[in-house]
Amino acid sequence: MGLQKSLNMQGQDFSWxxxxxxxxxxxxxxxxxxxxxxxxxxxxxxxxxxxxxxAMCSSALVRxxxxxxxxxxxxxxxxxxxxxxxxxxxxxxxxxxGLRAHGTLVGGLVGFAxxxxxxxxxxxxxxxxGWRIMFLAIGVSNLPVAAAVxxxxxxxxxxxxxxxTDEKGFVRAALALDQGGNGRQVFKPRAIVEALADPAVWLLxxxxxxxxxxxxxxxxxSATLVKGFGYTPKESALLNMxxxxxxxxxxxxxxxxxxxxxxxxxxxxxxxxxAMIGAGLMSFYQGQGGSLxxxxxxxxxxxxxxxVFNLVGSNTSGYTKMVTSYAAIAxxxxxxxxxxxxxxxxxxxxxxxSAKITIFATNSAAIFATxxxxxxxGRRNRRTExxxxxxxxxxxxxxxxxxxxxxxxxxxxxxxxxxxxxY
Numbered sequence: 001m002g003l004q005k006s007l008n009m010q011g012q013d014f015s016w017x018x019x020x021x022x023x024x025x026x027x028x029x030x031x032x033x034x035x036x037x038x039x040x041x042x043x044x045x046x047x048x049x050x051x052x053x054x055a056m057c058s059s060a061l062v063r064x065x066x067x068x069x070x071x072x073x074x075x076x077x078x079x080x081x082x083x084x085x086x087x088x089x090x091x092x093x094x095x096x097x098g099l100r101a102h103g104t105l106v107g108g109l110v111g112f113a114x115x116x117x118x119x120x121x122x123x124x125x126x127x128x129x130g131w132r133i134m135f136l137a138i139g140v141s142n143l144p145v146a147a148a149v150x151x152x153x154x155x156x157x158x159x160x161x162x163x164x165t166d167e168k169g170f171v172r173a174a175l176a177l178d179q180g181g182n183g184r185q186v187f188k189p190r191a192i193v194e195a196l197a198d199p200a201v202w203l204l205x206x207x208x209x210x211x212x213x214x215x216x217x218x219x220x221x222s223a224t225l226v227k228g229f230g231y232t233p234k235e236s237a238l239l240n241m242x243x244x245x246x247x248x249x250x251x252x253x254x255x256x257x258x259x260x261x262x263x264x265x266x267x268x269x270x271x272x273x274x275a276m277i278g279a280g281l282m283s284f285y286q287g288q289g290g291s292l293x294x295x296x297x298x299x300x301x302x303x304x305x306x307x308v309f310n311l312v313g314s315n316t317s318g319y320t321k322m323v324t325s326y327a328a329i330a331x332x333x334x335x336x337x338x339x340x341x342x343x344x345x346x347x348x349x350x351x352x353x354s355a356k357i358t359i360f361a362t363n364s365a366a367i368f369a370t371x372x373x374x375x376x377x378g379r380r381n382r383r384t385e386x387x388x389x390x391x392x393x394x395x396x397x398x399x400x401x402x403x404x405x406x407x408x409x410x411x412x413x414x415x416x417x418x419x420x421x422x423y
Contacts, residue, residue, distance in 0.1 A: 001131035007065045017072050018341040024076030025334035032081045033327040036088065037187050037320070045085040046150035049142055052078040056139030060132040076334075083309065083333065084326040091313045091322070092157060093171065191320035191412055198414065200315065200380075200421075201325050203373040205332040207268070208308050210366035212336035213343075214275065214359040215302040243299045250274075250303035264311055265374040265423050268304045269367055275301035276363045283356040298359065304366070305333070314422040315377070318412035377423040387418040 004014055035044045055074040062068045154160040157171050195201055254267040262270075278297025281290050312329055316322045343355040413419045 001134065003131045006131070007062070007068060009065055012342075013065060015341045017069060019338050020069055021072045021076035021079075022334040022337040024073040025080045026331045026338070028077035028080040029084075029327045029331045029334070033084055033323045036081075036084060036323055040155045041085055041088060042149055042153040042155055045081055046146050046153070048078045048081040048085075049146035049149060053139045053142035053146060056135055056142065058139075060135040060139070080330060080334070083330040084323055087309055087313055087326055088323070089153070188318070188320040191318050192324045194412055194414055195316075195321045195324040195328065198325075200373065200376050201312075201328060203369055203376065204308055204312060204325075205328055206369045207366055207373065208305065208329050208332040209336045209339075210362045210369060211268075211272070211301050211304045211308070212333050213340045213362045214279070214298060215305070215336075215340070242296050246296050246299040247302040250300045251306050254303050254307060258307075263374070263423055264307050265370050268307050268370045271300045271303045271307075272363050272367055272370075275299075276360065279356060279359040279363065283353075283360070301359075301363065311373075311423070316413055317416060317419065321412045374423050377421040381421050384417060384419055388420045390418075 003009075007013075032044070032048075052075055055071050055078065059068060059071045059075075062071065157163070157168050160168065163171070250271055254271055257267050257270070258264055274297050278294040278300065281294025282298065283294070285291050285294060308329065309326075312325050313322075316325045340355075340358075343358045413421070
């Protein structure tokens, strides 16, 4: 869209725009988690969305690289709230945390429309086209979303004005039977220690890093790679849309597979295989069509991110441990996105061999870490199986009320002798 030309970028400047965003994302994660502990979720998330939208709108007005870099840092800090906040919302209402949506498909259309803006994006001369239109459109669209969050999003089931008392009780009972929910919103330092010492959490962190490094590469640079085949910027924007389709379809297919009885860890492996095939096509296939297909296939590596968040939500109990675990996973997400763009070295254009080797290596390591996580969860379930069966049997016989399964003590999964891990 002429961003690099408009702001006179050189060398790794564009990569550092991506890196600065995720550095801020990582550094802000624990402060944001602290805010979630002490203040209503809707207010913390809503105010962050407002700040994000205003920063994005401001990005449309910059005249130099330094200003855009500073705004990217603000955007990263604000966006760090999204993962822990939204998963806390879904785990408040659903027995299994919901799906993550992807914006690449819509982004391709927005980008294509914005490219019809006039001129060379020199705002000093009154020109407001291309990337400036895209930043402004996306920033403005977030402001009504923030207002909706602040006005209507309930912080808890009990605060939901659209439910009757009986319906609230039904939701709480369903979550209790499924060992779902977040627990009481209380701060427990020992739960932080447990989260940081839990091998399963570190394996999930590893899987997140290893699967997001390739997705960070392909999300940030797919349009650049497509343009390298000789397409115009407008054609590149449209040709980048199938990447969004692949990520959405992959996420939905893996979810439907899980609903049909496929294990989550196996679904992750099934997603990594086409990603590795895509890396091979992109790296070694000489034809333009095959290389383009490879770029699309690599987007399968985006879908495991949703499954990792799902595993954290399903296998972590206790409010403090859950928030801490999500913060650790979100930091892993940002670290991976810091590493990914930096594997794109300007001096290696147009081949970018370092990035391609990275995609291969990280996919292989992710497969190993996923299998190891399955082993850890399996061993833990064998130790708690009898206690869990006795607990459910007592509920079935009417000896224990469903409400008694709600954890008044805010036990973590490791402290609950009847906790069953999902894998």
